[in-house]
Structures are given as C-alpha cells and as structure tokens.
Amino acid sequence: MKLTRKILLHLLLATVATEGIAQRPAGPVTLVHAGRFWDAESGKMLSARDILIRGDRITEVAPSIALPTGATEINARGCSVLPGLIDTHTHILAEQKFGEPLSQSIDRDNTHGGAIGRTFTGIPRARQYLDAGVTTIRDLGNSGQFLDLVLGQAIANGTVIGPRIIGSGPGLAPAGGQFERLPMDPHGLVSGEYRVINGADDARAAVRDAIARGADVIKMYPEASPQRTRLTVAEMQAIVSEAQRHNIPVAAHATFDAAIREAVEAGVSSIEHGYEISDATLKLMAAKGVWLVPTDPSIEMVKEFSMSWKQQPPPGEIAQQLKMFHDRLLRAHKAGVRIALGSDLYFPYAPGRGAGTRGTLEGYVDAGLTPAQALRTATWEAGRLLRDDGLGVLRPGAHADLLAVAGDPSQEIRALRGIRFVMKDGVAVVPFAGCR
Numbered sequence: 315m316k317l318t319r320k321i322l323l324h325l326l327l328a329t330v331a332t333e334g335i336a337q338r339p340a341g342p343v344t345l346v347h348a349g350r351f352w353d354a355e356s357g358k359m360l361s362a363r364d365i366l367i368r369g370d371r372i373t374e375v376a377p378s379i380a381l382p383t384g385a386t387e388i389n390a391r392g393c394s395v396l397p398g399l400i401d402t403h404t405h406i407l408a409e410q411k412f413g414e415p416l417s418q419s420i421d422r423d424n425t426h427g428g429a430i431g432r433t434f435t436g437i438p439r440a441r442q443y444l445d446a447g448v449t450t451i452r453d454l455g456n457s458g459q460f461l462d463l464v465l466g467q468a469i470a471n472g473t474v475i476g477p478r479i480i481g482s483g484p485g486l487a488p489a490g491g492q493f494e495r496l497p498m499d500p501h502g503l504v505s506g507e508y509r510v511i512n513g514a515d516d517a518r519a520a521v522r523d524a525i526a527r528g529a530d531v532i533k534m535y536p537e538a539s540p541q542r543t544r545l546t547v548a549e550m551q552a553i554v555s556e557a558q559r560h561n562i563p564v565a566a567h568a569t570f571d572a573a574i575r576e577a578v579e580a581g582v583s584s585i586e587h588g589y590e591i592s593d594a595t596l597k598l599m600a601a602k603g604v605w606l607v608p609t610d611p612s613i614e615m616v617k618e619f620s621m622s623w624k625q626q627p628p629p630g631e632i633a634q635q636l637k638m639f640h641d642r643l644l645r646a647h648k649a650g651v652r653i654a655l656g657s658d659l660y661f662p663y664a665p666g667r668g669a670g671t672r673g674t675l676e677g678y679v680d681a682g683l684t685p686a687q688a689l690r691t692a693t694w695e696a697g698r699l700l701r702d703d704g705l706g707v708l709r710p711g712a713h714a715d716l717l718a719v720a721g722d723p724s725q726e727i728r729a730l731r732g733i734r735f736v737m738k739d740g741v742a743v744v745p746f747a748g749c750r
C-alpha cells in the first residue's frame with residue numbers, strides 16, 4: 315500500500331469514528347428521588363438516595379443530586395426503589411396446559427403458528443414481565459430452534475417491548491429431549507425442540523453452534539425427566555469445557571441427586587430445580603460456587619393453579635410436595651449455596667408470567683427465607699449468575715433498569731405487588747404512578 319493511500323485510509327477511519335461518537339444520541343436524562351433504596355449487594359434497604367440516569371445507564375447514585383437542566387424528575391420519595399428484577403429460569407415461548415403431555419403443547423404451537431406464530435406468543439408475555447418489574451429474563455429452552463433469541467433480538471432493537479432476554483436456544487439433551495416417551499415422531503418434534511447430543515465431539519459442536527447463533531447461556535439436561543435418558547459424564551464435561559472456553563455459563567436441569575452431582579462435578583454454573591439434592595452435594599455446590607435455582611411456586615400460586623385442574627390430588631399431597639421444596643431450599647441456604655430466582659412458569663397462570671416470577675419470590679419466603687434474602691436472589695445473585703456487572707444493582711455504570719413500589723418489600727415481600735414505576739434501559743415502561 316502506498317503511503318498516501320495509507321494516510322487517506324487512516325483519515326477516513328478517523329472521520330467515521332468521530333462521526334460515530336458525535337451522532338450517538340445522549341439519550342434522555344432522568345433523576346429519580348428514591349425514598350428507600352435497595353442495596354442489592356449488602357441485601358439491605360437503605361435510606362433516601364437520588365439516582366441519575368443518562369441514556370440507558372445509571373451515572374450517579376448519591377443522597378442528593380442537583381437536577382440537571384432538561385432532566386425528567388421522578389419523585390419516588392414515598393416509594394422503595396430496586397433494580398429491575400431478574401428471572402433466571404423462564405420459557406417465554408412455551409405454554410403447557412395442565413395434564414397435557416409436553417409434546418402436545420409444542421406440536422400445537424408449531425403446527426398452528428409455525429416459528430413466526432410461536433415467536434408472537436412471547437409478545438404479550440414479555441409485557442407481563444415488565445408490568446411486574448421483571449426487566450431481564452434468562453430463557454432456558456423450549457423455544458423451538460432459537461426463537462428465544464429471535465424474540466430477544468426484536469426486544470433489543472425496540473421492535474417489541476419486553477425484558478432483556480438472555481437466551482440459550484434449544485437445550486442440549488439426551489435422546490428424546492424432555493418429552494414423554496414418543497414411539498412415533500412424524501413431525502420431528504424432538505429435533506425441532508432440543509439439540510440431541512451424541513458423543514463428546516457432538517456436544518462441543520452444539521455449544522459452538524448455540525454461541526454462534528447468539529446464546530449467552532447453555533442449557534443442558536444431565537437427565538431429562540420425565541424422559542428416562544441421561545447425558546454421559548464425558549458429554550457433560552465436553553459441554554462445560556467448550557462453554558468455559560467461550561466464557562458462557564452452563565445451566566443444568568437436574569432433579570435427582572446422582573445427576574446433580576455429575577453436573578456439579580462437570581463444572582456447571584447452576585443447577586435448575588435440584589429437588590432431591592443431598593446435603594453432601596449441597597456442600598460441594600457451596601464449595602464450588604454453583605448456584606441453585608429453586609423453581610418453586612408459592613402456596614398461593616399452587617392454590618390458584620389447582621382450581622383449573624380437572625382432577626384434584628389426594629388431600630395433603632400438595633402440602634407434602636411444598637414441604638419438600640421448602641426443606642431443600644432451606645438446606646441449600648444453610649449450606650451456603652448461592653440461590654438465584656427462577657420461576658420456570660410454562661403453564662397457564664391468569665395473573666401473568668411476571669406475577670409468576672413475583673409469586674416464586676413469595677414462595678421463597680413461604681419456605682423460610684427473609685424477604686430481604688429473597689429479594690437478593692432476584693437482584694444481586696441473579697446478576698452475578700448472568701455475569702453482567704450492570705445487572706441486579708443500582709450503581710454508576712449499571713443498566714438503567716429499576717422499579718418503584720409502595721411499601722418496603724425487604725420487610726413484606728408482597729409489597730412487590732404494588733408496582734408504581736418500571737424503567738428499562740433508561741426508558742419508563744410502566745409510567746410513574748406515585749406511592750401515596
């Protein structure tokens with residue numbers, strides 16, 4: 315290359331760069347006066363703070379900040395202000411009716427709407443999350459072939475209003491996926507809904523494919539209950555090591571102790587569900603810093619669901635099930651295992667998906683966590699699990715995602731039901747309604 319051409323090229327690049335900076339809109343400026351301020355890291359509700367937002371980021375947090383010229387002022391002095399909630403286990407593109415085999419729900423969605431129609435089903439659900447103050451969801455499969463990422467992209471570019479989606483694409487599963495046993499699969503349901511893994515090399519290829527499509531987390535099924543099949547330890551190790559090479563966390567669906575143990579030993583970031591986990595495995599999780607995502611509904615939610623069940627379970631069965639959930643959540647907490655909120659709501663719930671997220675938090679309090687401990691699972695812990703320094707916290711540099719509620723949810727978790735304001739990326743998505 316001749317020197318002149320080189321200089322010209324440099325000049326051209328410099329011009330493009332400068333123009334890029336000059337043209338980037340500064341975005342709206344908002345000053346929020348918070349009466350109470352949730353410090354997610356310490357897990358404490360602090361006294362009044364002002365929060366300054368420029369564009370899509372928080373730029374300052376202090377006891378008092380002067381109102382910049384032209385800024386919008388939100389007087390939430392009567393409210394508690396928290397970072398937008400994070401639900402780390404959702405299925406925004408799946409809805410299974412009670413009593414219906416999963417294959418039928420998926421077949422119905424795929425047959426009636428195809429990929430486009432199925433993606434559309436996520437639009438109202440996305441709104442429901444925002445309305446409940448949930449500004450980020452981690453979507454873990456059952457979204458066809460990467461439709462969670464398609465929806466996430468539409469939200470990110472403003473075509474659809476909804477929470478930020480950290481998606482996995484199809485879960486990496488043993489033969490059969492998570493469906494009930496299907497002797498016939500003429501519609502290719504399994505291959506349409508999961509990425510079936512056959513061997514360690516195939517596992518590595520599947521991880522790379524998901525990352526190339528835009529996945530920021532890998533979902534894997536060490537076991538795929540109610541299906542009987544399991545991944546091999548070599549397959550799990552291959553999935554985790556390939557994900558680690560790309561700095562992508564792995565979330566493992568595992569319900570019984572042997573499978574949980576194998577996944578933890580393989581190096582996953584989180585165990586989803588973990589119903590039958592032993593104390594020994596909890597101890598290992600605590601030592602390795604592996605999160606538990608307890609996808610447990612509240613007592614009230616279960617009562618609401620059961621009203622739509624055709625057949626009522628024998629008396630005492632639900633209470634016994636919930637007691638088992640509560641016991642393992644408390645054992646995990648006492649063992650020092652990190653806990654992140656995940657609702658796993660993939661069935662009809664009239665109050666909406668975001669209400670299900672909130673209900674799960676209420677379930678953690680049913681189990682015996684304090685409201686403040688529960689809030690921390692949806693803010694600080696969830697943000698760390700997602701590996702984004704700007705999520706789940708209100709501090710300079712963080713995403714401008716926040717909510718305001720009347721009352722103090724660190725004392726009474728149900729205060730989260732009274733959402734008065736939600737901001738995502740610096741934009742008011744639920745207008746401020748005051749707290750008096």
Ligand SMILES: [Zn+2]
Nearest residue numbers: 403405454658
């Ligand atoms: Zn799930």
